[in-house]
Amino acid sequence: MKPIEISQIATLPTQYGTFNIQAFKEDEREHLAIFTDNLSETPIVRIHSECLTGDALGSVKCDCGEQLHFAQALIAKEGGIIIYHRQEGRNIGLLNKVNAYALQDKGLDTVAANHQLGFRADERTYEVVEFILNHFAIKKLKLLTNNPKKMQSLGAIDIIERLPIQITPNPYNEDYLQTKKEQLGHLL
Helix, strand or coil: CCCCEECCCEEEEECCEEEEEEEEEECCEEEEEEECCCCCCCCEEEEEECCHHHHHCCCCCCCHHHHHHHHHHHHHHHCEEEEEECCHHHHCHHHHHHHHHHHHHCCCCHHHHHHHCCCCCCCCCCHHHHHHHHHCCCCEEEEECCCHHHHHHCCCCEEEEEECCCCCCCCCCHHHHHHHHHHHCCCC
């Protein structure tokens, strides 16, 4: 892994409470750690993969924005850290994600759309996540996720508990969530 540039720590007041933030620059990608003052020995950790359309634009085609807000509310209350993992569209990038959306509009599911564009169903990697967790000296945690791949990706970290994120499906994301469950093994 190439050297990672680390920012200072700043405060981030939000609608859920006040967090601290720190950026980690990995090549052209800049990831964020959003964390509370009261990090316990086994904090709640959410590895949240960037989703501009869901997180910032309010898309209901996925459940990403709702998952982020759920994590912020829980971690503001219980303490912990959100790692905002900058790998848009399961790491195919925004342009390809929009192209995948266009294919989904024509009837393909999220996995088939990625395959049609020449990508695997999920192109994400998690080395920088382990780096960030090590930076905070986190050796064991409670992982807030529905994705078994995220649990498997943290080989050196002791995951003592998986905390699910339950989001109510809507007419725009029902098929997407079913595909995540059936083809990607998400625990929904």
